[in-house]
Amino acid sequence: MMSNDKKLNEILNEFANQKPFRQKLVLQRIERIWNEEMGEMITKYTDQIYLRKHTLVIQVTSSALRHQLVLSKEKIIQKLNFALGEEYIEDILVY
Helix, strand or coil, rough: CCCCCCCCHHHHHHHCCCCHHHHHHHHHHHHHHHHHHCHHHHHHHEEEEECCCCEEEEEEECCHHHHHHHHHHHHHHHHHHHHCCCCCCCCCCCC
């Protein structure tokens, strides 16, 4: 193999770490983690989840749940970042 050849794994990692693609991959992981970690009731009332840079935006259909999520924001950030294996989420907006 020539010295300038890259392994397929290296090429895929470079591609996956490009900003727009990486954010989509992280969002998919967050959605999966959200569904697994937050429980059926919270998932049931979660309408939409998306990322704005390193801020997780969560839209819920229950004002009581919205209030509870806002109060638990720091704990949720820690839980999600732990499951992601990195400190990706810096803030959460709930509406």
